[in-house]
């Protein structure tokens with residue numbers, strides 16, 4: 905069963921789970937989830953491979969982008985490979 909990542913459409917309006925994103929296992933033939941199962945607020949599916957900003961606990965998605973979360977990770981890997 906594939907695992908999908910969802911995040912609140914409006915991160916300031918969701919509950920504790922969907923505000924920072926959550927993973928959900930669903931049969932592949934089921935339609936995509938449109939609302940959070942906990943707070944019933946609209947959620948959207950995250951594209952697989954895109955790392956969710958759940959570790960940094962950002963205030964908003966734009967904050968996560970400006971923090972350069974994924975870019976910083978790649979930079980660290982590169983530094984280690986050079987050493």
Ligand SMILES: [Zn+2]
Nearest residue numbers: 919922940943
């Ligand atoms: Zn929710």
